[in-house]
Amino acid sequence: MSIATKDIIIEKVKNSKIDQVDFDNLAFGSVFTDHMLVCTYKNGAWETPTITPYQPITLDPSAKIFHYGQSIFEGMKAYKDKNNDVFLFRPLDNHKRLNISAARMCIPQIPEDYFMEGLTTLLNLDKDFIPTKDGGSLYIRPFMFASGNGFHASPANEYKFIIACAPSGAYFSGKVKVLIEEKYSRSANGGVGYAKAGGNYAGQFYPTQLAIEKGYNQVIWTDDTSHEYIEEAGAMNIFIRINDTLLTGPTSDRILDGITRKSILEIAKDQGIKTEVRKITVKEVVAAAKDGxxxxxxxxGTAAVISPIAGFGYRDTDYDLPELENSFGERLKKIITDIQYNKSEDKFGWRYQVKS
Amino acid sequence: MSIATKDIIIEKVKNSKIDQVDFDNLAFGSVFTDHMLVCTYKNGAWETPTITPYQPITLDPSAKIFHYGQSIFEGMKAYKDKNNDVFLFRPLDNHKRLNISAARMCIPQIPEDYFMEGLTTLLNLDKDFIPTKDGGSLYIRPFMFASGNGFHASPANEYKFIIACAPSGAYFSGKVKVLIEEKYSRSANGGVGYAKAGGNYAGQFYPTQLAIEKGYNQVIWTDDTSHEYIEEAGAMNIFIRINDTLLTGPTSDRILDGITRKSILEIAKDQGIKTEVRKITVKEVVAAAKDGxxxxxxxxGTAAVISPIAGFGYRDTDYDLPELENSFGERLKKIITDIQYNKSEDKFGWRYQVKS
Known part of the structure; x- marks a missing residue:
């Protein structure tokens, strides 16, 4: 089964809505481009992808997405350089991870060429929506969900693979305050935490809302067994610098294998920054905060890129982080975004030009 | 905020599809009644519920249900007695649990009268769809999901509460074989396992499929920390009889507080059956299987009522359960279904007649 750009069925919009987009005041993921890619899985096979005007999806009330949370997604971005050339960042890794999530959630695998041809064809149609303002990008949301019908709690027989795009500004503005969580948990051993499955996100909303009410922006999850180990922040992986060593936890069946995370690790090593990928205890982080x-x-993460943390709360005490002159986060963010926006050489081979 | 039946906006079907239903060969939850109840939460309030012909739902591709699994549901049944009177079983408990699930998933609370008036009005319209054949019932699916838009991973600003109904036969036919699972898990400590949240179900599909490939029907989940304790079966709570004592695990933040489960416990006590609600180890169940x-x-569970288990698999060994003359399961099933179908006195006050 193979698909080429010429095979994709394209129905273009009659009138673009690009004039309605306020590119100077973009929120995150709330206005959308003219088109979307839709591919249906039916009778055991993916049908020919179609690109249609961005439009509502119509489903039976018994469609399993409404009942059993059988859904996964990816987050990607498209960037424009000063010549208006369009770039993606490690897109094949998103495709691979989508299929890893799909396997765990009993959703059929999407072939690489359906994903890549669909995505690049869509981007070529909607590339005028890619922001050129500093820090702006086109957020790309590939997602798959159970569109088949029936109340039986079992995998659906039909699925949709859709790509929709939203010209977007920053996910967080400024530094964030985080709360180390000890009561609620994000994922179970042997669960679906490593998948970008819908339910992993809804489960975080309530504890995150409680944290927001206390003045924090995000929760840092700990393991559900002992709450002794730092895991991830739900929308981001977490990096911790103690003295001059940059730490992050290992991925596991509870933790998402973040593409920004692994890129940061490679860049840091290349920069001569000492990195350690190991289990990090809450205790050592609190001790390090106390002793300076x-x-x-x-x-x-893709949405937040690198999001500096101003401080963390733990057991009713707030710990502020110092203002640094030589911030690893700032340095690494500049290097990764310079690669993404084609402002620097890409020695890692991560940049992917979308050919028009 | 209060709603009376007369306030519900009703649009009846022009032509009923009841003639297309094969009441002699009903599967579970795959054909639907003429109408559905839909209520929208918007601008911080529930709008007036509407009953419309059963019809597709239309949503923006960025609706949060597609991305973040923010969805919950309930399972209920309506029963007809020999006079064609219509009954529900402990419906207020379903309403309460729906709101417990809603709180955990950051979904707004649905008022009791919206739920009960909506449900009974719908049932009165569609009561001809309630099967009268032995073991048949109208499966009722109240569900709520995030219909608000945007790719930001945060709670939606709009929701739908919908009730759809499906005349249904048995969920399982015959006895089931279960596999005690030690690698995969259903829920985390501090997670959402006690909520009827969509994502809890999709996460079970893959391990359940692996079990089905090995010849089992369902997985019995163990705790994700040690895999030493029996939890639940995902679509059902689990009861285990050792000698003449009936055991079931305690509910927790990982285990659903099943309405059939708690009814069975009360009936068993009333019947003089010794019950114990306590943590059950896999080890003791295997030992009990070995020593007879x-x-x-x-x-x-609501869908399966009481589903007898023929045997279980554990670490590549199968353990068969004996055929009993004095089965607790059969006895309890007869008592609970006699109450549900108005064939016996209801000393517990669980039966709820739907007044026409």
Missing amino acids: SLKEMFGA | SLKEMFGA
Whole structure:
């Protein structure tokens, strides 16, 4: 089964809505481009992908997405350089991870060429929506869900693979305050925490809302068994700098294998920054905050890129992080975004030009 | 905020599809009645419920249900007695649990009168769809999901509460074989396992499929920390009879507080059956299977009622359960279904007649 750009059925919009987009005041993921890619899985096979005007989806009330949370997604971005050339960042890794999530959630695998041809064809149609303002990008949301019908709690027989795009500004503005969580948990051993499955996100909303009410922006999850180990922040992986060593937890069946995370690790090594991928205890982070060896913390993810953390709360005490002159986070963010926006050489081979 | 039946906006079907239903060969939850109840939460309030012909739902591709699994549901049944009177079983408990699930998933609370008036009005319209054949019932699916838009991973600002109904036969036919699972898990400590949240179900599909490939029907989940304790079967709570004592695990933040489960416990006590609600180890169940003190196991849930278990697999060994003359499961099933179908006195006050 193979698909080429010429095979994709394209129905273009009659009138673009690009004039309605306020590119100077973009929120995150709330206005959308003219088109979307839709591919249906039916009778055991993916049908020919179609690109249609961005439009509502119509489903039976018994469609399993409404009942059993059988859904996964990816987050990607498209960037424009000063010549208006369009770039993606490690897109094949998103495709691979989508299929890893799909396997865990009993959703059929999407072939690489359906994903890549669909995505690049869509981007070529909607590339005028890619922001050129500093820090702006086109957020890309590939997602798959159970569109087949029936109340029986079992995998659906039909699925949709859709790509929708939203010109977007920053996910967080400014530094974030995080709360180390000890009561609620994000994922179970042997569960679905490593998958970008819908339910992993809804489960975080309530504890995150409680944290927001206390003045924090995000929760840092700990393991559900002992709450002794730092896991991830739900929308981001977490990096912690103690003295001059940059730490992050290992991925596991509970933790998402973040593409920004692994890129940061490679860049840091290349920069001569000492990195350690190992289990990090809450205890050592609190001790480091107390003795001054905790220099910085930041989140890493596609949406937030690198999100500096101003401080953390733990057991009713707030710990502030110092203002640094030589921040690893800032340095690494500049290097990764320079690669993404084609402002620097890409020695890692991560940049992917979308050919028009 | 209060709603009376007369306030519900009703749009009846022009032509009923009841003639297309094969009441002699009903599967579970795959054909639907003429109407559905839909209520929208918007601008911080529930709008007036509407009953419309059963019809597709239309949503923006960025609706949060597609991305973040923010969805919950309930399972209920309506029964007809020989006079064609219509009954529900402990419906207020379903309403309460729906709101417990809603709180955990950051979904707004649905008022009791919206739920009960909506449900009974719908049932009165569609009561001809309630099967009268032995073991048949109208399966009722109240569900709520995030219909608000946007790719930001945060709670939606709009929701739908919908009730759809499906005339249904048995969920399982015959006895089931279960596999005690030690690698995969259903829920985390501090997670959402006690909520009827969509994502809890999709996460079970893959391990359940692996079990089905090995010849089992369902997985019995163990705790994700040690895998030493029996939890639930995903679509059912689990009861285990050792000698003449009926055991079931305690509910927790990982285990659903099943309405059939708690009814069974009350009926068993009333019947003079010794019950114990306590943590059950896999080890003791295997030991009891080996020494012959394990008499029976069954699942309990709305869809499956009481589902007898023929045997279980554990670490590549199968353990068969004996055929009993005096089965607790059969006895309890007859008592609970006689109450549900108005064939016996209801000393517990669980039956709820739907007044026409």
